[in-house]
Amino acid sequence: MSLLDVKNLKVEFETADGVVSAVNNVNFSIDEGKILAIVGESGSGKSQTVFGMTGLLDHNGKATGSVMFEGEEILNLSNEKLNQIRAEKIAMIFQDPMTSLNPYVRVSEQMTEVLIHHQGLSKSDALKQSISMLDAVRIPDAVNRIRMYPHEFSGGMRQRVMIAMSLLCRPKLLIADEPTTALDVTVQAQIMKLLADLQKDFGMSIILITHDLGVVAGSSDDMLVMYGGEIMEIGKTEDIYSSPTHPYTQGLMSAVPRLNDSEERLTTIPGNPPNMMKAPEGCPFAPRCNYTLDKCNSDSPVLAKVSDNHFRACHVAKEKIS
Amino acid sequence: MIVGKKGKIKKMAENLSESGAGRSLWKDARMRFMQNKAATISLFILLSIVLFSFIGPYFAVWSYEQIDWNAMGSAARVGMPSIESGHFFGTDDLGRDLYSRVIQGTQISLMVGVLGATVAVIVGTLYGATSGYLGGRTDQIMMRIVDILMSIPYMFVLILLLVVFGRSIGMLFIGIGLLSWLDMSRIVRGQTLNLKNKEFIEAARVTGVSDFKIITRHIVPNLLGIVAVYATLLVPGIILAESFISFLGLGVQEPSTSWGALIKEGAGTISYDTEWQLLFPLAFFVVSLFCFYFIGDGLRDALDPKER
Amino acid sequence: MSNQEILEVKNLKVNFDVRSEGDMPWTKAKKLKAVNDVSFSLKAGETLGVVGESGCGKSTLARAIVKMVPAESGEVVWLGNDLLGMSSAEIRPYRKQIQMIFQDPLASLNPRMNIGEIIAEPLRTHYPKTPESDVQARVSDVMNKVGLLDNLMNRYPHEFSGGQCQRIGIARALILKPKLIICDEPVSALDVSIQAQVVNLLMDLQEEMDLALIFIAHDLSVVKHISTKIMVLYLGNMVELANSEDIYKAPSHPYTQALISAVPIPDPSVEKNKDLILIEGELPSPINPPSGCVFRTRCHKAQEVCANEKPDFKGLSKDHSVACHFHD
Numbered sequence: 027m028s029l030l031d032v033k034n035l036k037v038e039f040e041t042a043d044g045v046v047s048a049v050n051n052v053n054f055s056i057d058e059g060k061i062l063a064i065v066g067e068s069g070s071g072k073s074q075t076v077f078g079m080t081g082l083l084d085h086n087g088k089a090t091g092s093v094m095f096e097g098e099e100i101l102n103l104s105n106e107k108l109n110q111i112r113a114e115k116i117a118m119i120f121q122d123p124m125t126s127l128n129p130y131v132r133v134s135e136q137m138t139e140v141l142i143h144h145q146g147l148s149k150s151d152a153l154k155q156s157i158s159m160l161d162a163v164r165i166p167d168a169v170n171r172i173r174m175y176p177h178e179f180s181g182g183m184r185q186r187v188m189i190a191m192s193l194l195c196r197p198k199l200l201i202a203d204e205p206t207t208a209l210d211v212t213v214q215a216q217i218m219k220l221l222a223d224l225q226k227d228f229g230m231s232i233i234l235i236t237h238d239l240g241v242v243a244g245s246s247d248d249m250l251v252m253y254g255g256e257i258m259e260i261g262k263t264e265d266i267y268s269s270p271t272h273p274y275t276q277g278l279m280s281a282v283p284r285l286n287d288s289e290e291r292l293t294t295i296p297g298n299p300p301n302m303m304k305a306p307e308g309c310p311f312a313p314r315c316n317y318t319l320d321k322c323n324s325d326s327p328v329l330a331k332v333s334d335n336h337f338r339a340c341h342v343a344k345e346k347i348s
Numbered sequence: 349m350i351v352g353k354k355g356k357i358k359k360m361a362e363n364l365s366e367s368g369a370g371r372s373l374w375k376d377a378r379m380r381f382m383q384n385k386a387a388t389i390s391l392f393i394l395l396s397i398v399l400f401s402f403i404g405p406y407f408a409v410w411s412y413e414q415i416d417w418n419a420m421g422s423a424a425r426v427g428m429p430s431i432e433s434g435h436f437f438g439t440d441d442l443g444r445d446l447y448s449r450v451i452q453g454t455q456i457s458l459m460v461g462v463l464g465a466t467v468a469v470i471v472g473t474l475y476g477a478t479s480g481y482l483g484g485r486t487d488q489i490m491m492r493i494v495d496i497l498m499s500i501p502y503m504f505v506l507i508l509l510l511v512v513f514g515r516s517i518g519m520l521f522i523g524i525g526l527l528s529w530l531d532m533s534r535i536v537r538g539q540t541l542n543l544k545n546k547e548f549i550e551a552a553r554v555t556g557v558s559d560f561k562i563i564t565r566h567i568v569p570n571l572l573g574i575v576a577v578y579a580t581l582l583v584p585g586i587i588l589a590e591s592f593i594s595f596l597g598l599g600v601q602e603p604s605t606s607w608g609a610l611i612k613e614g615a616g617t618i619s620y621d622t623e624w625q626l627l628f629p630l631a632f633f634v635v636s637l638f639c640f641y642f643i644g645d646g647l648r649d650a651l652d653p654k655e656r
Numbered sequence: 657m658s659n660q661e662i663l664e665v666k667n668l669k670v671n672f673d674v675r676s677e678g679d680m681p682w683t684k685a686k687k688l689k690a691v692n693d694v695s696f697s698l699k700a701g702e703t704l705g706v707v708g709e710s711g712c713g714k715s716t717l718a719r720a721i722v723k724m725v726p727a728e729s730g731e732v733v734w735l736g737n738d739l740l741g742m743s744s745a746e747i748r749p750y751r752k753q754i755q756m757i758f759q760d761p762l763a764s765l766n767p768r769m770n771i772g773e774i775i776a777e778p779l780r781t782h783y784p785k786t787p788e789s790d791v792q793a794r795v796s797d798v799m800n801k802v803g804l805l806d807n808l809m810n811r812y813p814h815e816f817s818g819g820q821c822q823r824i825g826i827a828r829a830l831i832l833k834p835k836l837i838i839c840d841e842p843v844s845a846l847d848v849s850i851q852a853q854v855v856n857l858l859m860d861l862q863e864e865m866d867l868a869l870i871f872i873a874h875d876l877s878v879v880k881h882i883s884t885k886i887m888v889l890y891l892g893n894m895v896e897l898a899n900s901e902d903i904y905k906a907p908s909h910p911y912t913q914a915l916i917s918a919v920p921i922p923d924p925s926v927e928k929n930k931d932l933i934l935i936e937g938e939l940p941s942p943i944n945p946p947s948g949c950v951f952r953t954r955c956h957k958a959q960e961v962c963a964n965e966k967p968d969f970k971g972l973s974k975d976h977s978v979a980c981h982f983h984d
């Protein structure tokens with residue numbers, strides 16, 4: 027049985043200009059101890075997918091479908107229960123750690139609070155555990171640093187603090203929403219390595235949300251590519267990189283500038299990101315696709331099997347896409 | 349952060365509407381303002397009041413300073429509101445027509461409020477924008493001057509001015525205008541400091557646009573939103589100040605009048621069964637103030653949708 | 657003409673005064689060396705890529721060249737004239753030859769002006785007497801050039817996506833037909849597919865107009881695609897300057913090596929097996945930079961001499977210079 031099973035997840039927002047559908051019929055599952063990457067550009071609905079799953083949508087958002095976590099339905103549970111699940115079993119880290127750290131409270135207090143509140147530890151035990159967790163994320167001099175305020179840490183260190191905090195209750199699943207986007211490459215490398223190590227040590231699963239195909243390549247077991255709120259392609263990371271079968275995946279792969287090739291011009295995907303306010307009929311990628319058929323503008327393609335564990339949503343035959 | 353994401357989706361959507369003419373931020377703001385019922389109704393009521401103060405006199409039977417000798421001294425019996433006698437709102441204790449006097453008071457009070465706010469806005473905006481844009485030592489000195497002026501007890505000085513130099517609307521203007529721009533200049537300076545580091549200002553500087561043009565073309569238009577909001581909230585403040593001064597008997601001079609002066613007279617005679625003398629001016633006063641506040645609120649929401 | 661150097665920066669230094677909170681008004685401010693002794697030259701049609709992590713002074717360098725921040729010392733020689741010595745009136749005619757594009761595409765456009773006004777502003781500033789019809793013609797011409805429909809002229813910035821806003825910014829920079837465009841992280845805020853569009857556009861324009869570019873970015877893979885030569889900055893100091901091929905094939909400075917190795921490669925078979933040179937520790941405070949070589953506190957090759965002596969910035973070959981005692 028998989029740890030998390032998402033079925034027909036839909037996320038919609040009620041706005042002044044009508045209902046905006048941000049995520050459309052998303053299905054995926056993640057096994058224990060695996061890293062799943064959700065890849066997409068801005069507006070692809072990758073973040074809203076996990077916000078919908080974990081009940082963190084904005085007040086005008088609505089999620090429907092089914093999200094089974096450890097065999098139990100967690101979608102649209104009461105806030106109280108969701109809070110408990112988010113504190114103990116599903117942890118999240120964000121692009122900007124300052125959104126989840128209180129700038130006026132010492133790190134030590136923010137960390138111990140979680141343990142005291144959710145695990146009933148005594149204050150000194152909680153402090154001890156917090157320090158060892160900071161050690162685990164390789165913050166030097168953790169004993170003293172834990173007394174500092176969040177703003178006294180550098181960007182990379184702050185992200186480490188955030189990771190340490192999220193791991194305090196030994197979650198089964200860690201959701202990392204663009205954890206390294208705001209960081210420099212050298213720091214990004216450190217953090218990604220850290221995450222990979224921690225994943226092994228703690229045996230948890232990770233959902234990694236990112237737009238950076240390089241990061242995905244280095245860290246994930248499986249990946250799913252989203253565009254316009256829908257899944258375009260899903261499968262093993264190696265499979266998708268070695269033989270992308272969806273025109274969008276292909277376009278994305280070739281648009282990434284690479285250090286290791288000497289091609290001067292970059293390949294581009296023409297056009298602009300999709301307009302979620304008036305989502306196109308049919309395939310969301312159709313307006314920018316090179317292979318568009320008549321059918322693409324009217325019927326939304328469904329995910330179809332390419333090989334074991336590899337699915338794509340495209341009307342065009344796989345062989346025609348070079 | 350989640351709100352941000354939603355905003356992004358919405359923004360993207362607007363970006364891509366390919367047809368039609370451009371929607372400026374002002375147009376957007378107007379649309380949002382119109383959607384705010386309280387603000388639109390307030391605007392309508394306020395405009396009606398203003399209109400009334402201009403057309404009203406044509407229907408008046410009595411002028412604001414004319415004394416109805418019949419009603420003089422016996423306002424409670426003769427001077428009640430009636431259509432036949434021509435005193436639509438009744439008379440005051442001296443037998444003067446309250447309808448005309450309320451119209452006159454409305455004109456004066458609104459004029460003091462609007463003119464006072466205009467002076468405050470112009471002086472405050474220029475002072476604040478200059479101080480903020482130039483920055484450094486100039487900014488420090490200019491803001492310390494504001495601090496010093498702010499620490500002067502405003503009502504006390506105003507009353508002193510009126511006592512020493514005699515009561516006149518001119519003096520009242522100077523007194524109120526002199527001090528109410530201070531807050532404005534601070535707000536504007538803060539906003540300017542914010543704007544100054546925006547990349548579009550930098551872009552203009554790199555291109556070689558002069559400082560004067562940068563202030564007038566790039567900074568001031570982007571300040572107008574907050575200035576407009578603050579100005580609509582400043583008008584009732586000034587009207588209140590004027591009313592307070594008039595209530596103390598130091599404001600406008602007889603036979604001219606203002607809301608404050610009328611309310612004072614009405615309140616003074618309330619025990620003689622002439623409650624209309626208080627209620628009519630009070631109603632105009634309260635309704636107008638409410639309208640200004642609602643409009644200010646509506647403007648703030650319309651001009652700064654992110655803050656909601 | 658193409659072989660002539662148009663810009664030469666010599667020993668440029670930029671310091672900022674930093675005051676800490678408890679300082680009295682008369683305490684002397686500490687000096688933050690944001691840019692320390694940077695020199696390079698640029699020919700028409702060339703691109704200099706400037707890379708480094710946040711806080712390395714790359715944006716300050718760009719702003720010092722166009723005198724948006726005052727330089728402490730050094731020279732910025734533009735077509736034979738030193739810009740730094742000029743008054744703001746004297747420098748005005750040169751402003752039209754050097755333009756800039758910015759990181760945040762939306763924030764670099766005045767939200768209260770429509771696209772036509774934004775793009776025309778440099779033209780109206782430097783040639784105020786241009787008849788309105790000519791201005792319109794020039795604006796629609798340059799809009800077409802950057803791939804925007806000219807019927808969008810009356811629209812406002814918030815109606816466009818990030819990529820389109822960046823095109824508007826480029827159009828504004830191009831309208832005066834400049835010789836140099838300084839691009840401050842122009843694609844960092846854009847999506848991958850849009851990033852490629854903008855980079856290609858810049859390269860096309862460069863070829864067409866014989867533009868020189870200074871391309872600042874923290875993403876080495878983008879820089880590599882567009883640059884003729886690349887400068888690596890660390891804490892305001894140049895650590896390596898070389899042809900773009902050389903920098904990637906044979907990086908000499910340990911910092912450059914680490915930087916390159918940290919860039920993730922979008923290929924699982926390569927990325928999962930590569931040897932990562934991780935830089936340990938944190939960026940030292942630029943107010944108290946390390947003695948000697950600024951990188952020594954995080955360098956795996958550091959020895960005693962690195963703490964005592966600042967390494968010279970010396971040439972390995974004609975186009976490859978490095979500041980390290982133990983370079984490869």
